[in-house]
Amino acid sequence: GVPYSLIEATASGIPFISTITGFIPDVCRDNGILLGRVDPKKLAFHLSRLLHDRPLRLRMSQKGSALAKDFDIRNSAPQYARIIKETLRKTRKPEKQRIVVAIYAMAARGGSERRLEYLAEYFTSKKEKYELIVCIEFAYDPEYVAFLRKKGITVNTFEAESAEYIASWKKKGIPVNMFKVQPGQDTREMWRAFLDFFEPHIIFSFSNTRLPYLRFPKKRPFLIEMVSGRCNLIPETKNKFDLVAATYKDMAEHLNKTV
The missing domain is CATH 3.40.50 (Rossmann fold)
Structure with missing residues (x-):
């Protein structure tokens, strides 16, 4: 299923990182980053990427806020x-x-x-x-x-x-x-x-x-x-x-x- 935390993050405009599990890809439309499997190196890379790339976070935040309307x-x-x-x-x-x-x-x-x-x-x-x-x-x-x-x-x-x-x-x-x-x-x-x-x-x-x-x-x-x-x-x-x-x-x- 889709954890409610991801729905809440999407509605709040907060980017997220998740593995491709259940229906999580259904709430990820350029508002988050999906990892194919558990990979500590990739996870660390994308965390660092989000931490240092403010324009990217802003774009993902805007995408998430728009997507949240589909769940209303x-x-x-x-x-x-x-x-x-x-x-x-x-x-x-x-x-x-x-x-x-x-x-x-x-x-x-x-x-x-x-x-x-x-x-x-x-x-x-x-x-x-x-x-x-x-x-x-x-x-x-x-x-x-x-x-x-x-x-x-x-x-x-x-x-x-x-x-x-x-x-x-x-x-x-x-x-x-x-x-x-x-x-x-x-x-x-x-x-x-x-x-x-x-x-x-x-x-x-x-x-x-x-x-x-x-x-x-x-x-x-x-x-x-x-x-x-x-x-x-x-x-x-x-x-x-x-x-x-x-x-x-x-x-x-x-x-x-x-x-």
Whole structure:
């Protein structure tokens, strides 16, 4: 992902030096220096260069301040709303229950909970019948599952845990649908099988920025949560995405106006 410190540096007009990791190149447009790998000599060289070249720092600062506008939700939200509206206009409404899928690599306490709350509140308030399914790739805290269930969210996990582990969850009364996979099974194949199973009912799919999830063949509107709409990995997916959103709160608010 992109460390918030780099976003803050960009908005503050502060040049930065970073290795090419995750989506960091997505926030580097002549406002920072990227290093291909850990190289102490190159790092020292560029630090000295920035330290002694004030005009260079000034140019990079100006580039960063201009780039920061791309990350302002006030500028991007209207575009998200327009894309959603146009997508829904073309979408065939399924006859059966509508399913919304939120894909997470590892759901965590705090921010992830708030995002799911926004989604749950939105879909449970609609007159039509929606089911929000949260898919979590690895094992996680059973209490977190209970939290999601209280919000009316169906939880599915993809993992390679033992039957005894699953039985212990059921013994605690935690209603979880387990999609079993073998250790080492390719993540893309695992998710593709899941989406193919639910494909007739899915109206939207949400995902984080993990590359394997972005390579699914798109059969329904596919919405992605990203820091920036200019994600440098999207071209590698050979896919078309309907929305790149900053937060699920923004996404839910705009869906509420259009769905």
